[in-house]
Amino acid sequence: MDDIGQKIREIRLSKGLKLKEVAELTGLSQGFLSQVETSKSSVTLQSISKIADALEVSRAYFFETEEKPAAKIEIDKEKIESKSHFNFHNSSFVYQSLSKKLENPLFEPMLVVLMPTDEEVNASIHNGQEFVYVLEGTLTVIIEDEKVQLEKGESFHINSTTPHTWFNNTTQPVKLLYIYAKH
Template sequence: MDIGSKIRELRLENGLTQEELANRLELTKGYISQLENNLSSPSMTTLFSILEVLGTDVSDFFSNQIEEQIVFKQSDFFEKENNDLKHKISWIVPNALKYEMEPIIIEIGPGGSSEMDDPHAGEEFGYVLEGEITLFINKKKHIIRTGETFYYLANKEHYLHNHTTKKVKVLWISTPPMF
């Protein structure tokens, strides 16, 4: 493990110069530089003090756990088109199956539909970003327009249908993940 680089990374995350860190620890700037360049190793007491000043502890410092991704860019999305149903689904949080909910964006062309979902445990929420869509829950129809939302228990057969001549875009979130 590269202890010096981790100390440097934490110091920079805390917005401290080597001199500022050294002053808080009653050490010299030169010693901090030696630590960060792996030219010297700190005693356990000094390491504990450094980590305390940098807002972490020994277990987090030595953890090999990869930092969880929080922000997802469009390049992270996974897309799938269904030409028969005239829709495209974008999974906007990769690997959402490991989470409690799964957000997608579904774009449905004129006359198109989402897949028919059989009844299942969970809840679903949607926000119409563009256009006007019909939500079918069993045989009951609900018209939802741009800027409006829908929310229901998913214990009945359900799907979306674009009854218009324009493309529709919907943010759709399912819990547990189902898409």
């Protein structure tokens, strides 16, 4: 399956959940979830985190491919699209799991490429902890009311119950290491 929305719908139905129930669990609107499932709306990293928690799956579940993780991800969007097994056109980011499938992992390391956007993403909260290390580019981070720009080699580590968001507000892709740990 090459679409995040299809994977969300598949796991939701396999668990016998209605859109309304997932909306209540995530704090996301039922209409938004419906649009994501039908590929009419893109989904943010924060929304994926909330959905993964609600459906009790790892974030990597939505981005798993049959290929082994590459040693290097090209930043060129067309090259990323050709190497990936999921729909990049409805998303402003690419996730690549850096670990083997491990049942109930304590943490999930991923390589993330964020494409440029002029939209500021709303802060969110969810369970767990996050560690982000910028490999290339400039990442905009908002933690509570503080907004900072992280450059290559800089990082942050937070309890995810603190209101936060991060996004690419530049004209170039941003490549980062993202590690999510469950509580």
